[in-house]
Amino acid sequence: MRRATLLVTVAAVAAAGLLAGTWYSTTRATDVFADCRSASVAGGTGAIGGPFTLVDQDGRTVTQDDVFTRPSLVYFGYTYCPDVCPLDAARNAEAVDLLTERGYDVQPVFITIDPERDTPEVLKAFAGYMHPDMIGLTGTPDQVRAASQAYKTYYSRRETDDPDNYLMDHSVFTYLVLPEHGFVDFFRGAPSYGGEGVEADEVAQRTACYLDAA
Template identity: 35%
Template sequence: MMRSILVGILAVMAAGIGFLTFQWYEQQNARKAFGVPFELVDQNGQKITEAAFKGGPRVVFFGFTHCPEVCPTTLFELDGWLDQLSDEGKDIKAYFVSIDPERDTPEVMKTYLGNFSDRITGITGAPDKVAAMAKGFSIYVRKVELDDGGYTMDHTASVLLLDSDGDFFGTIAYEENRDTAVAKLRRLAKEA
């Protein structure tokens, strides 16, 4: 009898420890919201916040208009991927966030993006606010001085995919295979 009581007490203790361990693990690995709150302006000079990244599938690319290769290539490809998806991707909204807001005013962004697509919305704003947003989205950015007195920007070249809650869904790498990129966007459109 005493042995049965002892086994019962040990079983209850083991279950309790297991439950507490599970709760601790869940808290440590709870899904945290991706990115940070922000308040910037779009290419029309209208206020835009993190709310724009919610409510449907979103694609976000950080770059700058004076970029010689990576940014124009990515924007051109992104427009092509969205066109290829046709109605399947009609709910995907795409954003191009300038990491060089000193040169990329809303007017500059509007003109620049007009060369690529009417489906990509430009975002810019005060340099400190843009820097905080980029950091909050884990985007690498570094200003590089040039010998001629000008500068360029080093930055993360991946396209971010966000689900309907604005949470991280994946990336598309620079110069990723077209079929792979379209498949990722198709999955985003279905899941989000």
Template identity: 40%
Template sequence: MNVNRLSLAIAAVVVAGAAAIAAMMITRQDTGRGPEFVPIGGDFTLTSHEGKRVSDPEFRGKLMLVYFGYTYCPDVCPSELQVMGSAIDHLGEKADEVTPIFITVDPQRDDWQALGEYVPHFHDRMVGLTGTPDEIAAAAKAYRVYFAKAEGEDDESYLMDHTSLVYLMGREGQYLRHFTGGTTAEEMAAAISEEF
């Protein structure tokens, strides 16, 4: 009888310990603030699709939707930008409180004029940003965005591999959340609305 009670006590301690570890892991995943948390976002200075130099602080006071891609992207980028533009429209009167931003990962082909022709197709308030390769690399690093020219491509007609996330940044430039592919405009708008 004592052996059974000891076995039950040990089993209860093991189960309680496993439950505590699981709870800590879930809490850590929910907050995203575990010991390995790396900040997302930061200052950048780039050239807008209107040919003006702009910096991250100029967008403060409004929420930002930030996406990294390129104008020659055949499918994913236009789809994500379309969702961003539609999400802005779903916000109605609150739409002016959000700035949609598209940052190119292909400054070789995406100069400010190319962005000026491209971004209005997705929303009239979308801001397209480009810069030198070093400026783009710094902005991408701040947002933890991977990008590289696809292997085996020639120098003129090539594809880019890149992270495809839409970041929602706060009024002070802080990371709030991100959206993955497959998020609908309605879902994105609902999540943005929670920040008003």
């Protein structure tokens, strides 16, 4: 598991480079979210995020307009993940509950990077376990790849002799998406095995800042 965590960390660093390449400094006068950001978004909200067509946990074909009717914490992972995905999904669920206690309406969204195994039925069980409001999304490999590319995420299937038992290397970012603004910021993964990471309270506090500013 330590090796898997190391590889995921390396993948996260590589993905961070992709994200960093889309960010630059903007003036506070033109950015209503300047006080909430840990950095500034390149090109407003257009550099990260975009249209997608996927399938939800109930088997319905949906687009980004169907999904992002509420502020959303969006994570790309897979249900067979042995470590970081359940930690990050649980962290996001906890952040949503903290926000609910403070009067904010936010939903967690889990987009699989493993559509071969993560069927709508599998995602429904996973999402229901993590949070009653969590939306699970899958699709064809091409649909999932398109959504991943829109959000500048990284994933790769690890080679194995067993076609049904394999791991996925992937980035571990959570994206904050607002209905009227699209993507506005991202959060790094939750703390794991005593390492550094972003706690649920920080996710909730920064998300609340964006919702107040919007």
